Each structure stands twice: as C-alpha cells, then as structure tokens.
Amino acid sequence: MRYQIGPDEPVDVAVVSAVSAAEECAPEALPQLTEAVNPDALNEIFAPKDEGPTRRSGTVSFDYSNSRVTIERNEYLTVEPLDVIPTP
Template sequence: MEYSVAENTSVTVAVVEAVSDREDTDPTSLPPLASVIDPEALDALFAATGETTGDRRGTVSFDYSESHLTIVDGQTVVVEPQLKL
C-alpha cells in the first residue's frame, strides 16, 4: 500500500498513520517508532533545506511493528507485510 505524506505532516507521523491503517490498529497501540529508528533523524533526512519543501531525495527502508516500510523522497510511504524468516 502506498501513502502520500500530506503537506505539513512529518515523515514520522505519516509512518505511524500508514502502519496503523495497514495493520488496522490504533496508532497508540503500536510500539514506539524510536525502538527501530531515530524519529528526529528520519524527519531531518527529508526536511526542507531552504525556501522550498520536498527538496531532499532518497529512499529509506526499515521494519516497524509487523510492516516493512520504504520512504521515497519523503513524499511516499510504501507499507508492505514484514517478511518473516
């Protein structure tokens, strides 16, 4: 499932909302995002660097809760089931 990061929404908030939606659970029932990734660093990675927004490009992937996430350019959150080995 793909989720767009809404304007004026941090990447970390978008991640929690997307996982909550995919796993059909309340966001407060999810484990702390900080248990798998530094939320401040994640937001800073895709923060605007000048007068424009969305000017940071890149991709980050990690597992959170029961999902595998890929964040693309800070604008799209792709949520897939976590692969269990």
C-alpha cells in the same frame, strides 16, 4: 499499501498513521517508533534544505512493528507486511 505524505505532515507521524492503517490497529497499539528508528533523524533526512536546491530523491527503508516501511522522497511511503517479504 501506499500512503501519500501530506505537505505539512512530519514523516514520523506519517509512518505511524500508515502502519496503523495497514495493520488495522490504533496508533497507540503500535510499538514506540523509537524502537525502530530515530524519529528526529528520520524527519531531518527529508526536511527542506535551508539553502540550495530542494531534495528530489532519496529512499529509506526499515522494519517497524510487523511491517517494512519504505519512504520515497518525502512524498510517499509504502508499508508491506513482514510475513510476505521474501528473505534472502
């Protein structure tokens, strides 16, 4: 599932929204995001810079609930079920 992050939507909120949609459950039914990643740090990685050029690249992936979440440039995130991701 591909999810477009809203222009004023915090990344941590987008993650919970996208995973709850992909797993077809209420956001409250998901584990706390802090069990997978530090939400403040995640938001900071993709936050606008105070000075200089804007951030145009960057990708972060992590497992949350029963999904692998990949965030790309604070624009999109993808959610893949862990049971279909090949293991090395």
